[in-house]
Amino acid sequence: MNIDEKIQKIEEGTLEVVNSEELKDVLAKEQPIAYTGYEPSGKIHLGHAVTVQKLKTLQELGFKIKILLADYHAFLNGKGSLEEIREIAEYNMKCFKALGLDDTTDFILGSSYQLDSDYADKVYQLATMTTLKRARRSMDQVSRHDENPKVASVIYPIMQTVDMAALNVDVALGGMEQRKIQMLARENLEKIGENVPVCIHTPLLHGLDGDAKMSSSKGNFIAVDDSVKDITKKINKSYCPQGEIEGNPMIEIAETFVYPNQEKLLIKRPEKFGGDIELTHEELLEDFANGDLHPMDLKTGIKDFLIEYLAPVREYMEE
Structure with a gap:
């Protein structure tokens, strides 16, 4: 595969x-x-x-993958005590491994290096270059809404910038909620003599309730280790308005996970409702938009796909 083909794949x-x-x-x-x-x-x-899927692609293309389990960032963002956060980090790491990242992946706890003097020096340097307004704006989609934000919310993006230098990063991957922080990093790393990484942004999934973002704090998600029963219940209750493509979480799951991995989506239906069908991406969008595909049929197809797609994760987590 030549470089242009690799870029297209990425x-x-x-x-x-x-x-x-x-x-x-x-x-x-x-x-x-x-x-x-x-x-x-x-x-x-x-x-x-979504991002793990892209990390696997990068891994296949020869990249060394580093995953930062950002315990201090979670602490600054009000996600609990450091002890609680580190316990969750162990569970998170197991989930990432279960999603198929290979054994060469490095999992790095932020606190393992973020107290080093060289790290702190770079944080202080960047603190003198970054306005409060810019730092707060970079956190718009990352931090919890707070009428009276803490100083922690402006330390967070500066630390994330220094993480890229500390980990010798060539490519920084994140969802679109990370874009403002990553652009801040691209502007400022060069000023302190550090490498400026390429930044890759993946789409955010809507929550199952139609909210703009799938989030564990909002409960509008499919966990990668959810049981068959939980997946079924969540999908059946999910937001899926007839004929609507944009902002429809079922369509997004199909586009993000189904079609990158297989050509057609199988939808099982009783004979009285037309029997089983298999739809390509284009056929799915057309049939759903014009009303030929019922929301419950789409949900059935997505449910069955996810149960099978996430089966290896459930098996791994039970070991």
Whole structure:
């Protein structure tokens, strides 16, 4: 696979790569490093699986993968005590492994290096370059809404910037909620003599309730280790308005997980309702938009797919 083909593979299913020209230089390295960070703060769900799916692609293309289990970031974001957060980090790490990342993946606890003097020095340097307004704005989609925000919320993006330097990152991967922080990092890392990473942004999944973001704190998610019973119950109750494509979580799951992994989605139906059908991506969108495919039929297809797709995760977590 040549470099252009690798870039095309990396760009599939993303919203943005900043930027593709720099990515060519990264791909010329013997083993470039890609990272993403996760706050250990609850269940690992399909929203996380979007970035894990892209990490697996990068791994297949020769990247070294580093996953930051950002315990101090979670602490700064009000997700619990450090002891509680570190317990969750162990569970999160097992979930990520269950999703298929190979044994070469490095899982790094933020607190393992974020108290080092060199790290602190870089945080202080960036603190003198970053306005309060810019730091707070970068956290718009990351931090919990707070009428009276804490100082912690402006330390967070500065630390995330220094993480990229500390981990020798060539590519920083994250959902679109991370974009403002990653752009802050691209602007400021060069000022302190550090490498500026390529940034890759993946789409955010809507919550099962139609909310703009799937989130463990909102309870509107499918956890990667949910039981068959829980997946069935959650999908059956999910938001899926007839004929609507945009913002429909069932359509998003199909586009994000079904069609990148198989050509058609099988939908099982009783004979009196037309019997089983298999739909390509284009056929699914057309049939749902014009009313030929009922929301409950779409939900059935998505439910059956997810039960099978996540079966290896359930098995791994039970070991």
